[in-house]
Amino acid sequence: MKKNLLLAIFSGLLLWLAWPPTQYITFFLFVGLVPMLLAMENIIQSTSTKKGKQIFATTFLGCFVWNALSVYWVYNSIKTIGAVIAIPITLIPYSLGPLLMATACWLYFRLRVATNRTVGLVGLVCFWIAYEYLHQTWALAFPWMTLGNGFATSHQWVQWYEYTGVYGGTVWIWLMNILIFLFYISLREAQTTTYRKKIIIAFFLVLILPVGFSLVRYYSYQEQMNPSNVVIAQPNIDPYAKEFSIPVHQQLGILTHLSDSIGQKNTEYFLWPETAIPDPFVEEKVLANASYQQARQFLNKYKNGNIITGAETYKIYNNDATETASPMEGGQYFDQFNAAVTIENSDNVQFYHKSKLVPGVESIPFSSLSFLKPVFAHLGGATGSYGWQLEPAVFYTQSGIGSDPVICYESIWGDYVGKAVLKGAQFIAIITNDGWFGNSTGKDQHLDYAKLRAIETRRWVCQSANTGISAFINQRGDVVKHTNWWVRTAIKQDINLNSDLTFYVKHGDYLAKLGMFLALLGMIWILVRVRYKK
Template sequence: MGWVALGGGFGLVFLVSAWSWLSPLPLALLFREVTRRPPAGAFKLTWLFGAGFFTAHLLWLPSSLSSFLGPGAVILSALLIALLASMWGLTAALTRRLLGPATLWGLPLAWTVLDALRATGPFGFPWGSLGYAWAQTPLVQVADLGGIALVGLLVALSAAALVSGQRWANGAVLGALLLAGVYSLTRPPAPAGTARALLVQGNIDPRLKAAGRRTEELAHYLNLTAAGLRAAPVTLVVWPETAAPQAPTAAPVRRALTGVSVPLLMGAPTEDGGLRNSVYAVQAGQTLGRQDKRRLVPFGEFFPARAALDRVYRAVFAGLGLPPLTGTVPGTTTQPLTLGPLRAGVLICYESTFPGVARALVARGANLLVTASNDAWFGPSTGAEQHFQMGRVRAIETRRWWVRAGNDGISAAVSPHGQVVARFPRGVAGAFTAPYGTAETRTLFVRWGDWVPFLAGIGLALIWSGQRWLTWRLAD
């Protein structure tokens, strides 16, 4: 149980605590023990460490799902934690088996590849990626060079250096950290946010939405918006995810929005070949564009092989006391929404945790990142804070302003350096004015993408080849 406790302590401080910068310490203890054990033993202790980590890091998960899934939330959470811990365990075991004596320095490379793989595909789940351990330190500024993967590689290399005992290797890691520190501390100041956005926070219980949408929701957002516009001039209004009960293409909604002359980004459902989770660009009742959510929450917003496994799903839903859910349809395009000079790269809720989505939007011309979210499902847990801090790194990776409107929060504005320049209280209804700006430059990460995991994979292949060659030479 010692490894579970160590991993749990790691998970409790990870990302949202000022102590998160000490993450290389527990990781170093894990790496040291992995190098001392056979692959099976490396899998076991890493699985225990990972189970403790993800149980603590995802404490919010069963409580946030329980209002929707009931007791089944605990079962699904346990299955997810076991799966994530198994990924960590397999990574340690395979590295130990393939690299042998070179395991210690192979582990940082293997973890970098694993974190990148965990963020790909329809089942992507980037919570727990190592780079977020230093998301609230100056070193996170190197994310504009190689994304959160580069920060994660530095975390893992620091852990390896703590236990290696190799002076040349430790010197190389220390040199890399010093270079990263100098780079981070010498960034030119971010341009001031000279424009103003109105972030509208409706604070509507999502369980009421799930029970059936009401026209009063639209009136609520219109009233909050009108009050905010009277209080201060703005150039952009942002509503949260699924704020409106109907799309602005519906005649009643279109008529109601004619009085909002300021460009508006609003979350609303769309019926187009199935139910879609969308954000619309609207001005004076005229729809200027639409972005559908592309990265859907597995088993929350989409159900794999739903038609083929219909009987299985119906039985599971019935056991949980739920209707036969069908999920939503993912979007297929990634394009900024144009509102005059603004080209807004929209990240709908969950999407803000994926570096690739923000990168693709900026590569296609987005000069501002905008997130419409609904974190009310998290309740008072740390889940919403984790979600926000992960999204904040997207601003650094792309050097774009990021504005965020949440149903019950967190509504905020973040500068291209990741500085939170405005943040508003959760759990209250209101319309808040926040500064923002635009940018046209493209960072190395935007231009080159996931070059860090790619090189890490090449590094693993070279170490493995070197080990094979050395074994062959010794046996000859």
């Protein structure tokens, strides 16, 4: 048992070493799961009577090591609310992901017992993809550790994500690890030389063909010239003190000064970070808001200029309130939003309400369940939970340019970003406040993942972060220009707008849905076999 636990821990360490923002050893992803596969094989071949429990515990340990070391920074972003609350919330990404991963491995064991090794390994890939898809769609979603994200620092290898999205990377990683595992097992079980040769041939084909195609695509890809000048402001205001230490008009003064310092007559977009307008306002009364008027006045000298900025906004309902709305005096209700706002040289103001909310911090998971309503009623209904919108939005300028406003960690949902592109977005505008992560790898991972969105959609990505890292990413996933951490600055770039649609944008996470379907078939087969044995 101790040997198997050590193998699982070794897997966790290999995957962590390969994970962004680490560079040059991404190839560890191709071998990182092999020790865990060997540990499961040892347990399956043992005489133990509790094999299922051992596989679950062993794989959970390895996955916990990988997750905890890779996203340790989560605790930094929530520790200010107090250890009593922060510690259990931190356990969501630290433990929930590994629990789901271990469940996928346990299902592999059950299918393996019911069929054979080959079918079991195919099922393992499907169960794993099903876990990843579940972990990006349910109320406790946190798809940060989707295996395909691991190639974010080696994006030249995965230019084919424009066809598959990150789930293609998940399948690729599992195939490579499984082939190495099978080769090792063939030596241990003294299988035929012919069988081993087939595995070796398959290994090199699975390795060389995707990489070869990707490199050819990377070096031959040419952007269509359709320039638009964009300015990104990084105000570098401490997120833990911004609402109290600096008056709102002064914060906006910093943003307008930074933007004006490098703005051009032909600048079409000024991108400001998440919650750059920190004083909450009612959306219906935005034209009378002092912050809006200050931003609008700045645009007077930029005829074609548009500001995309983050803001805290409210909506008030007399009736037909949403499930996230909180009561007010007089029988009214209100919703609070983490919003993106576009301001232009007219009275037209467009709003987008962040959809992918952080569980436990921005939203209360499963609060709509009837048996939980009395619990949340004692907390004032949905107080502390933001409202949201179900579908992505596209901001359009008066000239017809479409942009996709993406708030914070929404940028790790490839399918969601792709839906905005399908609606007409010609570039992606990420507004974030990565200062909550501290000077950790969290901010670097966030930027690295944005490179994958550029490849999937073949759109420029412009990221404005309050305290860094802000950047421009081209359609191949290259970071063309970026800021440093904790620096007050602004950068500008002529980006190329694109209206062409990739295969992935048109079809979304089809691989994940296929994997989910096959996983359900595998679980049904397991249940049928168990029933038959009884």
